[in-house]
Amino acid sequence: xxxxxxxxxxxxVLITGKGLFSAATQRSIPASSILFHRTQATAxxxxxxxxTNAPAPNLIRVNVEQRKALVDFGQYVAECLPRFVQHxxxxxxxxxxxxxxxDGLFSVIAFLKDHTNAQFSSLADITAIDVPTRTYRFExxxxxxxxxxxxRVRVKTYTDEMTPVASICDLYDAANWMEREVWDMYGVYFTxxxxxxxxLTDYGFEGHPMRKDFPLPGYTEVRYDEEQxxxxxxxxxxxxxxxxFDLSTPWETFPKFRNAVHDDAKQRQESKTPELSKPSTGxxxxxxx
Amino acid sequence: MASxxxxxTTNLTGMAVSKDPHYALKLLYGKILRDLKKIxxxxxxxxxxxxxxxxxxxxxxxxxxxxxxxRKINCGQIEEVIVQAENELMCVRRMAMNNVWEPLASQAxxxxxxxxxx
Numbered sequence: 001x002x003x004x005x006x007x008x009x010x011x012x013v014l015i016t017g018k019g020l021f022s023a024a025t026q027r028s029i030p031a032s033s034i035l036f037h038r039t040q041a042t043a044x045x046x047x048x049x050x051x052t053n054a055p056a057p058n059l060i061r062v063n064v065e066q067r068k069a070l071v072d073f074g075q076y077v078a079e080c081l082p083r084f085v086q087h088x089x090x091x092x093x094x095x096x097x098x099x100x101x102x103d104g105l106f107s108v109i110a111f112l113k114d115h116t117n118a119q120f121s122s123l124a125d126i127t128a129i130d131v132p133t134r135t136y137r138f139e140x141x142x143x144x145x146x147x148x149x150x151x152r153v154r155v156k157t158y159t160d161e162m163t164p165v166a167s168i169c170d171l172y173d174a175a176n177w178m179e180r181e182v183w184d185m186y187g188v189y190f191t192x193x194x195x196x197x198x199x200l201t202d203y204g205f206e207g208h209p210m211r212k213d214f215p216l217p218g219y220t221e222v223r224y225d226e227e228q229x230x231x232x233x234x235x236x237x238x239x240x241x242x243x244x245f246d247l248s249t250p251w252e253t254f255p256k257f258r259n260a261v262h263d264d265a266k267q268r269q270e271s272k273t274p275e276l277s278k279p280s281t282g283x284x285x286x287x288x289x
Numbered sequence: 290m291a292s293x294x295x296x297x298t299t300n301l302t303g304m305a306v307s308k309d310p311h312y313a314l315k316l317l318y319g320k321i322l323r324d325l326k327k328i329x330x331x332x333x334x335x336x337x338x339x340x341x342x343x344x345x346x347x348x349x350x351x352x353x354x355x356x357x358x359x360r361k362i363n364c365g366q367i368e369e370v371i372v373q374a375e376n377e378l379m380c381v382r383r384m385a386m387n388n389v390w391e392p393l394a395s396q397a398x399x400x401x402x403x404x405x406x407x
Contacts, residue, residue: 025364030340080334083391087402099402101394107387114380116341116364116373131406135398148365158401257405264400 027117027149029072063094070096070151076117077108084108095154102157105140106166109155112144113171120144120153123168126178128186130212135264136160138188142168159188167193185210204233296355299368310358310367311349317374318346324381332390338381345370 067090074088074096084104089097100108112120124143131137136158144153159165167190168175179190180199187208190196198205202222207214217236225232252258295306307313321342328335345362352358359367384390400406 028341028344030337076337080337081389082333083387083389083394086393086397099397101397103394104387104389107383107389110383111380111389114376114383115338116377117337119373119376133406134401136401156402158397264398 025148027069027073027076029076029117060092066151067094070094070153073117073151073153074098077111080115081108081111095152097154097156099156102140102159102163102165105155105157106168106171109142109144109168110171112153112155118146119148120146122147123172123174123178124152126175126182128182128188128210130186130210132212133265134158136163137265138186140165140182140188161187164189164191166191167196169193184208187211299366301366301368304368304372307368307371310355310371311353313371314349314367314374315346317371317378318342318349321374321378321381322346324378324385327385328381329390334384334390338377342377345374 071090074090077098078085078088081100081104084100084107085098086101087099089099091097098108112118122145124145125141126143127141129139129141131139138159138161140157140159142155144155146152157165165188167179169179169190169192176194177199179193180196182188183190183193183196184198184200185208201209207219209218217238219236220233221236222231222233224230295308297306299306322339325335325339325342330336348358348361352361355367359365359370362370364370364373
């Protein structure tokens with residue numbers, strides 16, 4: 001009786017050449033949003049030049065529709081959040097990257113999670129990259145996944161050792177341990193984190209191991225001491241001399257990278273040192289008198 | 290006889306079948322549109338969100354049958370559409386609070402995004 005009246009959930013079915021698939025939901029990005037005027041966030045053109053899916057020898061097949069959908073979505077995000085989005089780029093493997101100002105981290109990720117056209121409800125990963133030559137040496141990377149639209153996006157910001165960054169634990173529970181790992185490995189502080197403490201290193205470990213200036217074997221080693229009958233931590237003692245290998249070839253391998261690496265951190269230090277030397281010369285003249 | 294024909298389950302853990310989805314959606318969409326007015330009309334976020342919400346509101350008001358409404362909106366079950374509307378409401382309030390439509394706050398330092406670094 002009543003059971004016959006219960007309607008069953010209807011799943012729309014689309015029959016394609018490959019087989020039966022349910023009609024995939026697509027983002028409703030309005031066509032008028034594909035504006036070709038320059039926004040302040042510049043969009044770099046896609047790296048691949050193949051426009052057809054015909055197989056060619058030695059060339060990777062590019063999924064043109066997926067790439068186009070991501071490019072459109074990247075432009076959409078740049079238009080909706082102009083205050084924080086600095087740059088939008090596509091990798092050669094059809095991965096969308098949104099580069100933002102660190103002040104806008106919580107807003108941008110909240111937009112990507114909550115907005116109807118985005119719905120990135122799953123946080124896949126939070127990591128960091130250490131590039132010591134930059135002014136803001138750490139580059140934070142957030143990988144998000146949308147189950148509704150089957151797409152991924154990467155959000156990148158920057159910070160240095162002393163500047164804290166907003167925590168996104170209020171949006172994603174997974175961010176809790178991921179941010180703890182970034183804190184432990186790199187030393188990036190997250191404000192409003194409920195429980196920011198070490199997660200992978202030993203208790204009482206000093207230093208942030210994934211930084212580029214942290215040496216590969218570290219600074220301390222542990223061993224069991226018979227007299228004290230416990231594990232002791234001692235400074236590291238290399239049993240063989242430190243070996244330095246000169247692996248450079250006499251032939252030039254990368255002609256595009258002949259120039260020296262841009263070191264913004266060093267340039268800042270050099271600009272500071274002449275200012276420091278001035279007061280010291282003043283005190284010398286006083287002593288002579 | 291039931292005055293309303295409800296589906297048995299959403300097949301999603303923790304998501305109960307909504308008893309009056311039309312009422313819930315109209316309420317939420319009304320709130321979203323009202324809160325969107327706090328954002329300046331020139332903001333692209335406001336334009337696109339109003340388009341989306343007005344389209345969906347049109348579907349909700351024209352279609353009384355829930356299954357056909359789900360297919361028209363084409364974004365999952367009606368209970369999921371209600372969750373999306375709740376999220377959009379939170380999003381609108383947060384965007385309005387943070388003034389996201391303003392021009393770029395500040396550019397990154399030079400070479401910040403340069404890769405490879407050499």
